[in-house]
Amino acid sequence: MEITIPPFDLKSIAPIILITIAGIVVLMTDVFFKKLPKETLGYLSFLAVLITGLITFSQTGSPVYSFSNTFVVDNFSIFFNYIFLMSTAIVILMSVNYLHQEGVNFGEYYTLILFATMGMMLMAGAADLITVFLGLEIMSISLYVLAGFKRDRLESNESALKYFLLGAFATCFLLYGMALLYGATGTTNIKEIATFITNNHAFSSPMIIMGASLLIIGFGFKMASVPFHKWVPDVYEGAPTSVTAFMSAGPKAAAFAVFLRVFLISLPGLEQKWSVILWVLAALTMTVGNVVAIAQTNIKRMLAYSSIAHAGYVLMAIVTASSLGTASILFYLLVYVFMNLGAFAVIIILGKRGEENLRIDDYNGLGYKHPIMAIVMSIFMFSLAGIPPFAGFMGKFYIFSAAIKSGYIILAIIGVINSVISVYYYLRVTVVMYMKQPTREFAPLSLSPYIILALVITIWGTIHLGIFPSSIIELAQKSVLLQ
């Protein structure tokens, strides 16, 4: 029997290969050069992410399918790669300081971050259900370990266990959905599934509908949409702060990327069915996220609910299933990386060893003691609340206008009402910083050049994208999926 090896194109997965090699190199450097300060590893990973970004940039162009049509490089995946690499770079800069401060300065942290990024990039470029699954699991398994990175702290253990058990549970549903889709169509390729459904008019085949519903459950978990959101607050609160920041940006964007690709390309015929489900999910996600966030006293937990709410806004744009909606999602996810990671960077700077100073009360009177930090935090809170001229406003503006143009007026109204509710709890942070007397001693800030660079990048992104969004919007419009 002869075995012919199908042609494969290593150039198309060059960014993934590079970031994998970087992860292994960082791990090996940590093992063989024990005396090396751990900051060097962070510096090395940062460099690798930058180089990967350059290679990704050089791939721009027409879509290239490779590895027997299981992987694709198109503008859509490239835009998402920018989002992932940007968030990874900022998180690495934030982590250098944080790991040292918390006494968990182990080299494998950076390796896991790089591997998780690799999984996300695989997800964004997945053109086959097998690749979707592989990318998702590479990302998730790295995150399970990262969530429990503070081995000797109970919160971290608990967060990791909850994340792991629920994550694996959700993956099973996702896989069963994939199995049903495969059973109904006889292929795992995303494009061929669409061809089969259109050719056979299998729009109401029960197996396909069942499969699509199970996929919504599986992806809904990763996107943290209500009612699959119960893990988010606990996991975000217990995980190390830098890991929480990481989880709230990249992996969620990756889940949206793969959701868009699977549902817009392989199941477009069923659009009317799944857009109704998503309509309800979007409305629920926004409302529950925003309303419960009001009651929170822990700032990480509040940002966890806020991230649920933001997932709701993005779902609203998915419901439209239009190219304008997709472009607004791309823009919004990039904006979200800047404003959310910025807020977490401030939390890390003000934090103390042992996960202290995380209550919102701990920010009382910050405006008098550390005015610059208070201003920076206010910028991110205003942006998250969607107040002009910051980027969060432009992001929401594009999403709401996409929803209105596609005729989802009620959903847009629910979104605007939610946006108003969210102003309450974001501004509460600003209010306690400026209008309350300090209730605790403020230690001098532990600033390092790394975290200052992270802050500068995030502030620049938040303000620049708010005032001059057109270039990124154009890029996003060129990056929507071609069906």
Next chain:
Amino acid sequence: MTIPLTWYLILSGSLFTIGAVGVLVRRNALVILMSIELMLNAVNLAFVTFSRQHESMDGQIFVFFIMTVAAAEAAVGLAIVVALFKNKSTINVDDINIMKW
């Protein structure tokens, strides 16, 4: 006598349901882990059945990937359980509740 393919699918569905109920009902983290493995194997069975039905290899290849990932997942899961047990001396998920709203 040949066994029809639907029987395999019914078996797969039942195994998946047993696993899902196990995750929701049992309180021991290790038993939950085992239930999750049961669900994954139900998926594998479904994939192999469909692969046979369509006479295509994709499903079987998918099964290999699922088995590999399940092994990695079990390793990480057990490590997390061990780390938790060191700190808390329990793996009952009802007792793991320091964070709540």
